[in-house]
Amino acid sequence: MGSKFLEDVLATIKRGVELGGFPEELYKILSKPERILIVKIPVRMDDGRLEVFEGYRVQHNSALGPYKGGIRFHPQVTLEDDIALATLMTLKNSLAGIPYGGGKGAVRVDYKKLSRSELERLSRGYARAIAPLIGEEIDIPAPDVGTNPQVMAWMVDEYSKIAQRNVPGVFTAKPPVLWGNPVREYATGFGCAVMSREAAEKYLGGIEGKKVAIQGFGNTGRWHAYWVAKMGAKVVAISDTSGTVYDPEGIDVELAMKVKNETGKIINYPKGEKIPDPKAALYVDADILGPDAMEEQITLENVDKVKAKIIVEGANGPTTPEAEAKLYEKGAIVVPDFLANAGGVVMSYLEWVENLQWYIWDEEETRAKLEKIMKNNFLRVYEKFESMKAEKKGITMRDAALVLSLERVYQAMKYRGWL
Ligand code: NAD
Numbered sequence: 001m002g003s004k005f006l007e008d009v010l011a012t013i014k015r016g017v018e019l020g021g022f023p024e025e026l027y028k029i030l031s032k033p034e035r036i037l038i039v040k041i042p043v044r045m046d047d048g049r050l051e052v053f054e055g056y057r058v059q060h061n062s063a064l065g066p067y068k069g070g071i072r073f074h075p076q077v078t079l080e081d082d083i084a085l086a087t088l089m090t091l092k093n094s095l096a097g098i099p100y101g102g103g104k105g106a107v108r109v110d111y112k113k114l115s116r117s118e119l120e121r122l123s124r125g126y127a128r129a130i131a132p133l134i135g136e137e138i139d140i141p142a143p144d145v146g147t148n149p150q151v152m153a154w155m156v157d158e159y160s161k162i163a164q165r166n167v168p169g170v171f172t173a174k175p176p177v178l179w180g181n182p183v184r185e186y187a188t189g190f191g192c193a194v195m196s197r198e199a200a201e202k203y204l205g206g207i208e209g210k211k212v213a214i215q216g217f218g219n220t221g222r223w224h225a226y227w228v229a230k231m232g233a234k235v236v237a238i239s240d241t242s243g244t245v246y247d248p249e250g251i252d253v254e255l256a257m258k259v260k261n262e263t264g265k266i267i268n269y270p271k272g273e274k275i276p277d278p279k280a281a282l283y284v285d286a287d288i289l290g291p292d293a294m295e296e297q298i299t300l301e302n303v304d305k306v307k308a309k310i311i312v313e314g315a316n317g318p319t320t321p322e323a324e325a326k327l328y329e330k331g332a333i334v335v336p337d338f339l340a341n342a343g344g345v346v347m348s349y350l351e352w353v354e355n356l357q358w359y360i361w362d363e364e365e366t367r368a369k370l371e372k373i374m375k376n377n378f379l380r381v382y383e384k385f386e387s388m389k390a391e392k393k394g395i396t397m398r399d400a401a402l403v404l405s406l407e408r409v410y411q412a413m414k415y416r417g418w419l
Helices: 004-019 024-030 079-096 116-133 149-163 182-203 219-230 253-263 278-282 321-329 343-357 363-391 397-416
Strands: 035-044 050-061 067-074 101-108 139-143 211-215 234-240 243-246 273-275 288-291 310-312 333-335
Touching (some): 050 079, 079 343, 139 343, 182 288, 182 343, 219 234, 243 278, 278 288, 343 363, 363 397
Parallel strands (some): 067 101, 211 234, 310 333
Antiparallel strands (some): 050 101
């Protein structure tokens, strides 16, 4: 027992409670989830063997609405990490201003070793196992690491069979043809681009012509690059595990996406300078940096090489706390992960609203709604950050976001009479 990840999350909440001047009771109630479901999922494998997988659904806090959070299929899943992730969802959903509490699910499985039919049986088995505790107005899961729209489609089908009616709103990020929405594919990266644009507006005099570097060219990074270019910025560096492409004249992002889709490697992009180090994108001359690949990329060891003035965290936890402090000392600003990469969960909320009404918005209409929410979220945090900064030294945008997110859950629990 004991998880460093969970300890860190709890320490963050403790710090936020102190920083915001909230009563100690807020920490007491948020430091434990409301409910934990542990399930065993028997799956008949293709070779005839029976395997029994362990899974969880953690329902952390429901003060603001139904629980909401992804389902992770991963071999290293632990219950404590799942609790930590559910706790973070309470903070993220609260900050995003959507009517959801926090939840998270997980199954300990090496999903890459499963055949398609084994994955389907496991997905359906997990949906059946958690069915008694989820529902379109109770707990609404979505994909996370190791799960995807196809998995959501199997799960919504399984749940609907149990309910004996179609229940589209019980899982989100479904394929567009099955009550999903086309914006979901790029929602996280699009949200990051809105953050880049709004931060540039406040701190750099606008996004037009600003140099942007993106580390990671997966679902988050590629759409961050695509949309920020559409908004008028110049994408000068992109990297993936194959290396970094650098072109101060500007990279053609659509061509880069084509090259990545066709060859799997960004380094095959036909123009610009090729640097073997995938981290080189972090160090190029840029105004805005999107660390959109994975956690712990900007550390005390390399932070001095980062030149960007605005860092928009598309990935979860790409900047260590020590490196973040150094960035602020240098005059840079870090738009924190749980604000910057919330486009996916906000899009899930929009899909759910469509599903509850059996209504379909077209792509432009949906994107406009997503953009408005993300922009407002940035502005709320920006204003809180500027006001806190004027009163106390060493305040970061992450601190302001944390206090705002705690404030909303706190108020909800207070009005309900829980505190
Ligand atoms: P992904 O697997 O689609 O893409 C990851 C990309 O990063 C790949 O292009 C890979 O080549 C690249 N990469 C890996 N290590 C690298 C390195 N050291 N240097 C440069 N590039 C590297 O993953 P994703 O869904 O885009 O997720 C990326 C991050 O964004 C994760 O931290 C994830 O938790 C976070 N995130 C994603 C979403 C979402 O909706 N996809 C939502 C919220 C947060």
